[in-house]
Amino acid sequence: MYAQMIKSTGKGVKSLDEMDPxxxxxxxxxxxxxxxxxxDWMPEGYRKTLIRQIGQHAHSEIVGQLPEGNWITxxxxxxxxxxxxxxxxxxxxxxLYLYCxxxxxxxxxxxxxxxxxxxxxxxxxIFNYPTLTWADMGAVGWLVDGAAIMNQVPLQRTSYGPYAxxxxxxxxxxxxxQRQGFDIMMKMANGTQAxxxxxxxxxxxxxxxSLMMFGPSDAESVHSAQSMAWKIKMNTNDELRQKxxxxxxxxxxxxxxxxxxxxxxxxxxxxxxxxxxPDWDEFFDVLQGNGPCSRDRMEARNKAWDDGRWVREGLLAxxxxxxxxxMAAE
Amino acid sequence: MSDPLFEFLCRMGDNTLxxxxxxxxxxxxxxxxxxxxxxxxxxxxxxxxxxxxLNLAGEVEGKGRNADALxxxxxxxxxxxxLLVEQPNGDFGQTMMRQFLFDAWHKAYLTxxxxxxxxxxxxxxxxxxxxxxxxxxxxxxxxxxxxDGTDESxxxxxxxxxxxxxxxxxxxxxxxxxxxxxxxxxxPDPASLRPQYDTLLRDVFSQATLTIPAxxxxxxxxxxxxxxxxxxxxxxxxxxxxxxxxxxxxx
Numbered sequence: 001m002y003a004q005m006i007k008s009t010g011k012g013v014k015s016l017d018e019m020d021p022x023x024x025x026x027x028x029x030x031x032x033x034x035x036x037x038x039x040d041w042m043p044e045g046y047r048k049t050l051i052r053q054i055g056q057h058a059h060s061e062i063v064g065q066l067p068e069g070n071w072i073t074x075x076x077x078x079x080x081x082x083x084x085x086x087x088x089x090x091x092x093x094x095x096l097y098l099y100c101x102x103x104x105x106x107x108x109x110x111x112x113x114x115x116x117x118x119x120x121x122x123x124x125x126i127f128n129y130p131t132l133t134w135a136d137m138g139a140v141g142w143l144v145d146g147a148a149i150m151n152q153v154p155l156q157r158t159s160y161g162p163y164a165x166x167x168x169x170x171x172x173x174x175x176x177x178q179r180q181g182f183d184i185m186m187k188m189a190n191g192t193q194a195x196x197x198x199x200x201x202x203x204x205x206x207x208x209x210s211l212m213m214f215g216p217s218d219a220e221s222v223h224s225a226q227s228m229a230w231k232i233k234m235n236t237n238d239e240l241r242q243k244x245x246x247x248x249x250x251x252x253x254x255x256x257x258x259x260x261x262x263x264x265x266x267x268x269x270x271x272x273x274x275x276x277x278p279d280w281d282e283f284f285d286v287l288q289g290n291g292p293c294s295r296d297r298m299e300a301r302n303k304a305w306d307d308g309r310w311v312r313e314g315l316l317a318x319x320x321x322x323x324x325x326x327m328a329a330e
Numbered sequence: 331m332s333d334p335l336f337e338f339l340c341r342m343g344d345n346t347l348x349x350x351x352x353x354x355x356x357x358x359x360x361x362x363x364x365x366x367x368x369x370x371x372x373x374x375x376x377x378x379x380x381x382x383x384l385n386l387a388g389e390v391e392g393k394g395r396n397a398d399a400l401x402x403x404x405x406x407x408x409x410x411x412x413l414l415v416e417q418p419n420g421d422f423g424q425t426m427m428r429q430f431l432f433d434a435w436h437k438a439y440l441t442x443x444x445x446x447x448x449x450x451x452x453x454x455x456x457x458x459x460x461x462x463x464x465x466x467x468x469x470x471x472x473x474x475x476x477x478d479g480t481d482e483s484x485x486x487x488x489x490x491x492x493x494x495x496x497x498x499x500x501x502x503x504x505x506x507x508x509x510x511x512x513x514x515x516x517x518p519d520p521a522s523l524r525p526q527y528d529t530l531l532r533d534v535f536s537q538a539t540l541t542i543p544a545x546x547x548x549x550x551x552x553x554x555x556x557x558x559x560x561x562x563x564x565x566x567x568x569x570x571x572x573x574x575x576x577x578x579x580x581x
Contacts, residue, residue: 065358065366072354076572076581077398078347081354082377088357089370096363134572134581184581192579300359308361311422311476314483318475 002060002124002148004215005287006053006233008226009045030231035161038104046230050160051105052121053232058098059116059123061091063297067131068140076134083180084137090173097166104162117302125283128291129209135188135195139202141181143210143248149174150244151214154234163232182251189255196256203252204260208278214241216280245273334510335448336391337410338517340400341507341553343383344411347401348562349432350376351569352419361422368468372429375461382454402573406563413552414497416562420490423476423483427490430469434530435501437466438523447515470534477538488540499548502527 016024023043029036036042065088072088075081099109115121126144131137152174155167188199214237218224227233252259263276286294353373360366384397395403414432419425440462443455476483502524504512511517535542551557572581 062358062363069357069359072357073351073568074571076402076579078377078381078401080581082374082381085354085357085370085374085377089367089374092358092363092366092370096367099363187581191581192576194576195579304359304361307359308365308422310480310482310486311361311365314476314479315472316479317483318479321478 002064002126002213003053003056004122004124004213006049006056006223006227008049008223008230010222011226012222013225013229027229030159030229033157034159035164036159037161045226046232047105049227049230050163050232051102051107053227054098054102054105054163055107055112055115055121056123058095058102058112059121060127061095061098062116063123063127063301065091066297066300067127067129067293068137070131071134071137074134075137080137080184087141087177087180090177094166094170094173097169101160101162101166113305117298117305119289119298122287123297124213125286125291126209126213128286128294128297129205130293132205133198133202135185135198135202136206138181138184138188138199139206141177141179142185142251143181143203143206144213145174145178145181146248147210147213147244149178150240150247151235157231157234159231185255185257189257199255200257203257207260208282211241211245211275211278212280212283212286214238214244216283242272245275249273333390334507335516336387337507338511339383339387339390339451340408340410341412343380343387343397343400344409345415345432345436346376346383347380348409348411348565349415349429350374350380351565352415352417353425353429355419356425365422372465372468375458375465379454379458379461382457386450386454398573402570406558406566407555409558409562409566410553410555411562412497412500413549413559414494414501416552416559416565417494417497418561420493421486423486424490424493426469426472426476427487427494429465430473430534431494431498432501433462433466433469434527434534435498435523436462438526439518439520442518442523446517451516473534473540474538477535477540484539487538491535491540492543495543496545496547496549499546500550500552503548503550503553505554 014023016027019027022041026036026040026042026046036046068084068088068091072081072084075084099112102112103109112121116123126147131140149171152167152171156164156171158164158167185199185202188195188202216237218237224233224236228236249259249264261276263274265274266272267274285291289295289298350373353369353376356366356369356373358366360369380401381397384400388395388397388400414428417424417428419428437459440455440459444452444459446452446455473487477487478484502520504519504521508517508520512519531542552559572579
């Protein structure tokens with residue numbers, strides 16, 4: 001998932017006894033593993049939190065096209081170019097399903113787009129980092145999609161029906177993306193000296209930003225507690241980060257690459273790796289719009305939207321003309 | 331002159347390679363999300379067709395080159411695409427107009443190629459035609475929609491047509507390569523396809539309220555490889571950079 005620091009109601013989770021009958025029935029349905037559908041009653045906080053979460057995820061898919069799009073015209077073979085294009089196309093498709101899922105909660109795609117373009121809504125911090133070599137296409141697939149999948153797989157069981165169903169399809173495509181990323185890394189890691197250096201450099205640059213994707217520890221967060229009670233968040237950030245590290249370290253070993261963390265060590269008692277925290281000051285800087293590519297990304301999205309205005313208006317005007325001509329003919 | 335069959339296959343493959351590359355430049359910055367997806371689809375189809383044409387070209391040439399070797403290791407004078415497809419994207423209208431002008435030729439040409447005396451060529455044409463038929467449907471709708479949209483979209487589409495129309499004629503010029511292939515029943519004489527192309531253009535541009543330029547002046551030099559535009563060199567610099575910088579690497 002590409003949602004970070006999603007705010008919920010900010011209040012503590014109510015007990016069933018504190019809820020009015022409607023809210024209690026809603027919570028009991030979720031507790032029993034039931035799905036909430038668009039026409040069902042839902043607390044306003046649930047609806048708003050979901051819009052923030054799904055919207056941020058959708059925006060991340062859209063902005064996420066840019067760092068990979070950066071390499072489509074320089075892909076080294078026809079097959080690599082086709083795979084990368086198909087991947088970026090999938091991301092646009094994910095954006096589309098997610099905006100549709102958000103629309104079922106009563107917010108339009110245009111409104112969400114405006115909120116992204118004005119900076120009111122955020123997208124994942126990871127897409128504010130540059131892609132500098134071809135190995136970065138491998139690292140993005142392997143690490144970034146790998147981290148995203150950690151969160152998205154459990155979200156297939158999330159309480160909101162349209163979101164859960166969108167996630168089923170997204171997960172299938174994301175796991176393909178992760179495999180193709182790893183495949184690029186294998187070619188690079190087993191390639192020439194220069195390719196091996198590119199692969200290690202990509203891992204060095206993307207390791208900590210990938211760990212940041214899960215967001216800071218939320219063990220104490222009232223927002224996360226509420227989202228977990230509503231089953232729109234299934235695990236804590238630390239649980240997912242740990243799972244990601246445990247999965248990724250053996251893969252790096254297999255590739256013959258070194259994770260850039262001197263404190264990384266297998267912990268026999270926990271049955272997990274101990275690892276260093278990313279620099280959370282950097283994370284908050286990125287969220288504030290000070291990531292290495294933050295301005296570039298927002299400028300690119302705004303330019304695309306502004307440049308496309310005449311196209312959207314033109315096609316709309318044509319559709320209206322056609323409609324009135326058809327009506328006149330009837 | 332090199333083998334006409336090899337020349338012909340390079341022409342087919344270079345057209346789709348160069349146009350596919352241009353279309354892929356739109357990745358992530360289209361006017362609406364649906365267009366991002368549709369442009370990627372078109373680019374993917376064209377790249378797939380490139381692989382088929384250029385692999386066959388390499389096979390015919392018999393020097394051990396495959397589609398990647400031809401796409402990434404030839405220099406500008408060896409490229410055989412028409413000048414139209416290497417023209418820059420410009421605004422979305424120019425991209426769509428270029429695509430429409432090409433799609434209309436491409437569909438007519440592939441349709442004729444389905445009855446090629448060369449079975450491999452006929453098979454590639456048949457597969458490509460399914461995709462290109464859809465490309466043409468989509469660009470026809472878009473050209474009509476934007477031509478007959480707002481004043482601004484109309485003016486932009488008229489400018490695009492005026493800018494690109496001088497590159498239409500080259501697709502229908504016949505030279506010694508075309509004559510040799512046509513004599514063997516491998517490919518049609520391009521000039522023979524012009525009347526049906528003109529009929530389609532008149533119909534679509536009339537619905538789009540656009541005016542076809544009066545001059546039928548045609549730039550030439552792409553499909554013969556004698557004089558490409560300056561734009562192609564920049565595209566190749568970007569497209570071929572990794573293969574050129576790291577010639578020993580396998581990707």
